[in-house]
Amino acid sequence: HSYPHCWRCDTPLLYYARTSWFVRTTEYKDAMLARNARVDWHPPEIGSGRFGEWLTNNIDWAISRDRYWGTPLPLWICDRDDTHVEAIDSYVSLSKKSGCDIGEGFDPHKPFIDAHTWACSKCSGTMRRVPEVIDTWFDSGSMSFAQWHYPFENADKLAQNYPADFIAEGVDQTRGWFYSLLSIATGLGDALPRNTLADLAPTGTSVDTAPYRSVVVNDQVLDAEGAKMSKSKGNVVDPWTVLAKYGADAVRLFFIASSQVWVPRRFDEAAIRDTAGRFILTFKNVYSGIFALYANFGWSPSDADPAVADRPSLDRWILSRLATVEKEADAALGAYDATTAARLVMSFVIDDVSNWYVRLSRARFYDVDSADNRAAFATLSEVLTVTCRLLAPFAPFLSDWMHNELTGTSVHLAPYVRGNEAVRDSGLETAMVHIRTLSTLGRAAREDAGVKVRQPLSRMVCVIPVVPTASKSAHDEVTELASLLATELNVKQVSFLSSADDLVQLEAKANFRNLGKKFGKDTPLAAKAIAVLSSEALVAFEKGVPLAISVGNESKVLDPEDLTIIRRASGEMIVKETSGYFAAIDATVTAELRREGLAREVVSRVQKMRKDTGLAVSDRIVLSVSGTPELEEAVRAHQARIAEEVLAHRITVGNDGTEINAAQSVDIDGHPASIAFERAV
Secondary structure, eight states: OOOOBOTTTOOBOOOOOOOOOEEOGGGGHHHHHHHHHTSEEESHHIIIIIHHHHHHTOOOEEOEEOOSSSOBOOEEEESSOTTOEEEOOSHHHHHHHHTOOOOTTOOOSTTGGGGOOEEOSSSSOEEEEOSOEEOHHHHHHTHHHHTTTTTTSOHHHHHHHOSEEEEEEEGGGTTTHHHHHHHHHHHHGGGSTTOSOTTTSOTTOOOOOSSEEEEEEEOOEEOTTSOBOOTTTTOOOOHHHHHHHHOHHHHHHHHHHHSOTTSOEEOOHHHIIIIIIHHHHHHHHIIIIIIIHHHTTTOOOOTTSOOGGGSOHHHHHHHHHHHHHHHHHHHHHHTTOHHHHHHHHHHIIIIIIIIIIIHHHGGGGSOSSSHHHHHHHHHHHHHHHHHHHHHTTTSHHHHHHHHHHHHSSOGGGSOSSOTTOOOOOHHHHHHHHHHHHHHHHHHHHHHHHTOOTTSOEEEEEEEOOOOTTOOHHHHHHHHHTHHHHHHHHTEEEEEEOSOSTTTEEEEEEEOHHHHHHHHGGGHHHHHHHHHTOOHHHHHHHHTTOOOEEEETTEEEEOOGGGEEEEEEESSSSEEEEETTEEEEEOOOOOHHHHHHHHHHHHHHHHHHHHHHTTOOTTOOEEEEEEEOHHHHHHHHHTHHHHHHHHTEEEEEEGGGGTTSSSOEEEEETTEEEEEEEEEOO
16 A cells, blocks of 8 residues: 555545544444335435445444643542443433532633543542543534434423434535434434334334434535545636626526536536626526516506417417426426526426427517517516426525515525426426427428528428327327417418328438348348338338348348338428427528518617617607619518518618618628618607
8 A cells, every 4th residue: 555645735644543432332233224114315426335235334422632722521430440431411410410500601611621520439439421422513513403412301392303404514424423313323222303213112102313404415526637636736726706797696607507417517617607607698688688678668567468378389388398397397406406496497498488389489579568578578587487486496686686576575585396386287398399390300401401490481381299198189290380480480380280191201221231041141132122112111011011122042030130220301492400399491592582581681780779779668769771673673562561560660771761860781691782770859
């Protein structure tokens, strides 16, 4: 073995035997193992492995220390015969033995405690306290009852609070706090409430077999190279610098959401920015950049807000998702899985709220008067409020600020969940999963066709996987959401087919490694036979119909591993497929669609110019657009829609627009153009 050195100053160490006082923990080792088996460990392998093995190999606890500072060991020994030993259990006993009145200001530490002596009851010697102090882990292990000054008082408080629901400490506490708590509680037995092993407890006695019901074990934070942080190595990260740079919420979220707390974690500043930082920015933008910005124009909660059942399906979906996440996050925290809970909330905010609900609802926030506007504001208000509560354990400062802005109260005084108020609609959630999957495929199809999303297309044909247990209402829910898909992908018509047979042709490619085991030297011939299989035969094969090929004079049935099925679009439509979902778009751009696409490009450019010039979202403008004949024709054809989108009182097209100064030359999808606007008076 390498020679031992001090871990702090690197000085060589000398080991030599010392006498010590012991607690005979081996006498109740089996009871400790029985109690440990009932503890809910996180992760489980610590309880059954590292800690369980420590208990299995348990030796008596060397409880004394040769130090000056610490809790004095309350043992008095006769100075004539060291077999005469007395243990003192209280100030009262000490006062009676020593004959000294111990006042309220008595200090039970060295050197004061050592002044108390008395005559030995068995001989003519004098009883003097031993010089040792108690292992400080004995103090820590007694906290479960000592915090209430039990057994001298507060028996009722201990009964209410013992055992602990859970404790949390570092993995290096296996032989420290975890053990001392369990060892002392086991040794005390029925001196503590609900602390008797079930097989020893009288009938009707309330039983709980450990000082803690659950344990959350934290592992270490390592440096960027995976080494343990150490001042001597100079690889310690200053937490105050990190907190000042990124904020406490971002750092907390990074550690909680990046991995389970019982897994060693490398500290990475870039990950704080990319994960927790991006999430916090998104969450704040949803509130400040959408809700608060537009709600200030006149919305506040009232009876005029439509009931949830009367709101559009998109609102009902996000509220259902909120209820689902609320239930799952609460269950995860109840199981001491903070990582899963944090990830659920963060994913909900980014994927469901920001990237889907807010994006599809953005136009609904531009006004506050109609029922649809009020439904959107009421829905987003509830989503943000409840999300603040779900986020509070992980980002306490941001969530409290936003909750105060929304409700005027602290999030930390609000219940974590809403009880039975939240209504879930699993069918609607499933239908939206279908729609979002098809949306992803549709975007991929547009990309393959080289057509931007702002360019409208005529139609999209979709297929969703066949679910044997799905009801007709489930199909109806998907159809009801088709308008969202049309809006998201900018297509005029969305239709659904029961199968993709009319959209794709199936082709087969041989898997030579598998075929070689079946056909041997005839494998090339088998591969040729597979290559000419018909699309209809392959469709049937996918549905479980046996498929055989003949090579020479022998026919053999094919297994799914013998070939790879490839799908190719059977017509002019661009088809994308995954896991039984199919999305096909007609990428043909007619002259009419082209004009609408150019109009959308104009809207996008004007909106950017409005933002760059610092106009308020409610400012009305006078707009002038001139350019190529095709562009001007597109603007005239869609003038009303452009005016509505960009808040233009008036739009002039072509030479009529010279009255506005400071025109900006731009390119609108390949068309040179001149755009100018000014705030309307």
